[in-house]
Amino acid sequence: xxxxxxxxxxxxxxxxxxxxxxxxxxxxxxxxxxxxxxxxxxxxxxxxxxxxxxxxxxxxxxxxxxxxxxxxxxxxxxxxxxxxxxxxxxxxxxxxxxxxxxxxxxxxxxxxxxxxxxxxxxxxxx
Numbered sequence: 001x002x003x004x005x006x007x008x009x010x011x012x013x014x015x016x017x018x019x020x021x022x023x024x025x026x027x028x029x030x031x032x033x034x035x036x037x038x039x040x041x042x043x044x045x046x047x048x049x050x051x052x053x054x055x056x057x058x059x060x061x062x063x064x065x066x067x068x069x070x071x072x073x074x075x076x077x078x079x080x081x082x083x084x085x086x087x088x089x090x091x092x093x094x095x096x097x098x099x100x101x102x103x104x105x106x107x108x109x110x111x112x113x114x115x116x117x118x119x120x121x122x123x124x125x126x
Contacts, residue, residue: 046111053104060097
């Protein structure tokens, strides 16, 4: 058997092994292939995007809080400088936290606007 086919077969076997023990394929199928109501468009993803932005803020905020020292005599600046220059991926995490806050505010306003203009808050009997 050629190496490419052997690797492909090993990958399929590994996926089958994991699925047999976790039964994740049913949940995955339900998420990926469920029916979507008519009239649904990309504006309906703003709530999920806002949730993702919030979770990103929470994770990066906890990471930054581990290194931050709130000291009025210059320790706060030094701790931020330490995160930016010395900590592995510190500048990247600070950038994600900074830009993520702006993105989250924009997403919250877009989501609120969509809810208001589409009338999503109104009761609709099925």
